[in-house]
Amino acid sequence: MIEEKELLGLSRLVALDIPEQRIKAVLENYRRIQQVAQVVNDIPLAPEDELGPEWRP
Amino acid sequence: MRALATIREKDGAINAFTAVLEERARATPKKAGPLSGVPFAVKNLFDIKGISTLAGSKINKDLPPATRDSPLIEKLEAAGAVLVGALNMDEYAYGFSTENTHYGPTRNPHNLAHVAGGSSGGSGAAVAAGMVPLTLGSDTNGSIRVPASFCGIWGLKPTFGRLSRERSFPFVNALDHLGPLAATLDMLATSYDVMQDGEPVAGLKGIEGLRIGRVTGYFEENSEPEVYELTKKAADKFKAIPVEIPEAARGRAAAFVITASESGQLHLPNLRKRPEDFEPLIVDRLMAGAMIPAAWYLQAQRVRRWYYRQVMKLFETVDVILAPATPRPAQKIGQEMFSVRGKEMLARPNAGLLTQPISCIGLPVICAPVGKVEGLPVGMQIIAAPWREDNCFRVARALA
Numbered sequence: 001m002i003e004e005k006e007l008l009g010l011s012r013l014v015a016l017d018i019p020e021q022r023i024k025a026v027l028e029n030y031r032r033i034q035q036v037a038q039v040v041n042d043i044p045l046a047p048e049d050e051l052g053p054e055w056r057p
Numbered sequence: 058m059r060a061l062a063t064i065r066e067k068d069g070a071i072n073a074f075t076a077v078l079e080e081r082a083r084a085t086p087k088k089a090g091p092l093s094g095v096p097f098a099v100k101n102l103f104d105i106k107g108i109s110t111l112a113g114s115k116i117n118k119d120l121p122p123a124t125r126d127s128p129l130i131e132k133l134e135a136a137g138a139v140l141v142g143a144l145n146m147d148e149y150a151y152g153f154s155t156e157n158t159h160y161g162p163t164r165n166p167h168n169l170a171h172v173a174g175g176s177s178g179g180s181g182a183a184v185a186a187g188m189v190p191l192t193l194g195s196d197t198n199g200s201i202r203v204p205a206s207f208c209g210i211w212g213l214k215p216t217f218g219r220l221s222r223e224r225s226f227p228f229v230n231a232l233d234h235l236g237p238l239a240a241t242l243d244m245l246a247t248s249y250d251v252m253q254d255g256e257p258v259a260g261l262k263g264i265e266g267l268r269i270g271r272v273t274g275y276f277e278e279n280s281e282p283e284v285y286e287l288t289k290k291a292a293d294k295f296k297a298i299p300v301e302i303p304e305a306a307r308g309r310a311a312a313f314v315i316t317a318s319e320s321g322q323l324h325l326p327n328l329r330k331r332p333e334d335f336e337p338l339i340v341d342r343l344m345a346g347a348m349i350p351a352a353w354y355l356q357a358q359r360v361r362r363w364y365y366r367q368v369m370k371l372f373e374t375v376d377v378i379l380a381p382a383t384p385r386p387a388q389k390i391g392q393e394m395f396s397v398r399g400k401e402m403l404a405r406p407n408a409g410l411l412t413q414p415i416s417c418i419g420l421p422v423i424c425a426p427v428g429k430v431e432g433l434p435v436g437m438q439i440i441a442a443p444w445r446e447d448n449c450f451r452v453a454r455a456l457a
């Protein structure tokens with residue numbers, strides 16, 4: 001899971017200054033997203049799942 | 058106009074409206090049409106000429122007033138309906154409870170201590186309280202269906218792309234839908250027909266030839282037994298066959314990542330400039346979402362397509378799928394946690410557990426009231442293949 005130092009590095013990359021009192025809550029939220037993204041990232045996909053210019057649900 | 062008096066009488070307790078357009082409503086000339094004289098109101102993310110489009114936020118108060126109504130408002134008014142107000146919502150549509158810190162929580166007319174659902178909570182409560190028979194809402198992950206379920210009314214989330222989103226404030230471009238909530242199925246169908254360009258659905262009836270399925274698996278595991286039983290009872294009327302929506306949990310996960318990323322990006326300029334003006338319940342999520350790597354977002358979009366292909370295979374064997382709309386009835390205002398089949402979870406995000414896997418791939422859904430649990434209403438999703446709203450309406454008619 002992402003650590004606070006890495007989160008602050010990311011925030012600098014997007015020029016977002018996270019207020020001191022929010023860092024803990026933002027980190028918790030990021031970790032939750034990271035956990036869910038891991039589930040998504042682990043799905044093996046086929047060529048037909050590539051995004052085509054025409055695709056929409 | 059009677060609706061204006063009813064709003065004055067009831068909205069103090071409910072807090073569904075953020076603006077009552079008394080002058081405009083009184084000045085609207087009576088017009089013939091399928092919705093002649095019907096008062097309606099819209100979630101405050103729809104542009105209304107002359108007022109700023111709040112989208113539930115404090116920040117948008119600084120926007121100039123909209124110069125034109127949303128096209129859906131124009132269509133309803135052309136059919137004779139009369140706009141009477143704008144409605145409360147979760148800030149920027151990011152929530153399922155309409156506990157809005159800036160404008161106060163919207164209360165559930167069935168029990169004022171409970172939430173009305175969200176993010177179109179004002180749209181649900183205004184109808185359930187009898188203030189107006191018709192409202193418009195938006196649904197990205199369940200924001201029409203959750204309040205429809207919690208408030209015991211009808212709601213329609215049409216196929217992705219069916220109704221124009223022009224002149225409405227976005228949440229997640231890849232997932233946003235607009236649609237009506239109504240006191241009756243007739244009102245739902247008539248208003249939808251007025252806004253859509255396809256074949257009319259009002260008056261459709263008969264389920265001959267329709268193959269109907271009832272979900273098991275993820276949807277059964279993630280709904281309280283009493284809630285699931287109501288869907289099962291309704292499904293038994295149709296001799297629905299048990300079916301499983303494949304990979305619903307992972308479809309929901311993809312929607313979660315897409316939602317976090319797009320909404321974070323959308324609000325990044327204001328997150329940099331004025332974070333203290335955001336809703337405290339969402340600002341941390343928005344900040345986290347703004348820092349998601351592009352690789353995660355793109356993978357989530359690909360997974361959405363992967364999930365879509367699998368669900369389309371299911372529609373080779375059934376035409377309509379019935380599923381509970383919410384895991385439980387409405388939680389109390391301020392309630393942080395609830396339990397589903399003994400599993401404790403955060404209440405606010407998980408009210409959309411059963412809606413998010415459906416909107417993720419843009420399927421049309423009607424949320425129909427099916428009964429009460431613990432004295433509060435719950436709804437059932439009537440789900441069809443893309444562009445087959447007609448099938449949703451046929452089944453809904455057989456239930457109504």
